[in-house]
Amino acid sequence: MKRILWVGKAAESGEAGDEIYDRKMIAALRALGHSVSHVAPRRVSAVRELANLVRGVPHYRSRYQTRHNVDLVRQASRECEVAICSWEPFDMLACQLDCPTIPILHNVSSSALPAAFPNSLIAKALAGRAESWERLAYSSGRFHAIGVLSLADRDRLQQLAPHANVVHLPPGLPPVVPLAADAVFRSDIIVSGTYDWRPKRRDIIAFAREYAASGARWPVYADKLPNEAAVLLSPRLLGALTADAAIRIGMVPDRFVAGHKLKVGSYIAANAIPLSMVDIWSELGEGPDDPLVRRLSSISEIGNHVRALEAIPADTLRGRWLEFQAKTAEKFSWERSAASLSQLVASA
DSSP: OOEEEEEOOOOSSSOSHHHHHHHHHHHHHHHTTOEEEEEOOOOOOHHHHHHHHHTTOOTTGGGTOSHHHHHHHHHHHTTOSEEEEESGGGHHHHTTOSSOEEEEESSOHHHHHHHHSTTOHHHHHHHHHHHHHHHHHHTSSOSSOEEESSHHHHHHHHHHOTTSOEEEOOOOOOOOOOOOTTOEEEEEEEEOSOOOSHHHHHHHHHHHHHHHHHTOOSOEEESSOOHHHHHHHOOEEGGGOOTTSEEEEEEEOOOSSSSOHHHHHHHHHTTEEEEESSOOHHHHTOOTTOTTSEEOSSGGGHHHHHHHHHTSOHHHHHHHHHHHHHHHHHHSOHHHHHHHHHHHHHHO
């Protein structure tokens, strides 16, 4: 077993995806017998971040690149055998360490930035600079391996750094809620998650506007929505639902392919069929025509999806759903990802 340094984001709400990933993976590594210590680099001021950008530090890395943070992680690493830097803003700090190091990228910046801000010239420029850094850093041979959370990011990284050892370390599902034997499909729409990040806030408000304008009458269950979205959707309390009683719909309102991995998993575990504005079925290994995982091109298509599900006999839908749910839970588990990471640690 190894002494591991985990360089991760400082805890804030505890509900954000990056915090959940770190917490679950650290716990799973400890369950395997590893000793894991955690250190959180300090985010710089807006003035310092701008100064970092001006002098050429890539975006996101510019928020943490200081002598203090370099010294912090280097000092902490002296007590450990392997370092894991979880979150791409820390990969520049990871290059400063002397011990075997494994960065885990929650997203690949050069892809995520233009996807999240598709009409922004600034985002395009920042993505270009990030890509230059990614090609240099990930091809350098400096890292023992590089972890990614999605298959799309794995493919992207293999383009940027063809000789890097890229390993898929996806987040796991929460415990699956057993479905009642008499459960049927209900056209309730669940919208869960956090919306502090501007692109997510933008897209949930866009979804709410289109949903309200469409005249749809299917009930929406949500909490912690931005005020404008809450006014438009008039959501019922998410806590009022019992996840075992019915198969429902879990809406992914994001219109960019990044940052919804945990949300999709939580929907599946809670018997909610994911419905998305972007491609999620390729990550799950399902075909685009599967009625259980479907991409929308507009909110007006929700009705077609609901009617297609209502047309499936209840017994058939339950059986197909339980098969899909079990397969997904086996493929995406914290224990499985931690075991893969543990093998990398052991070989470092």
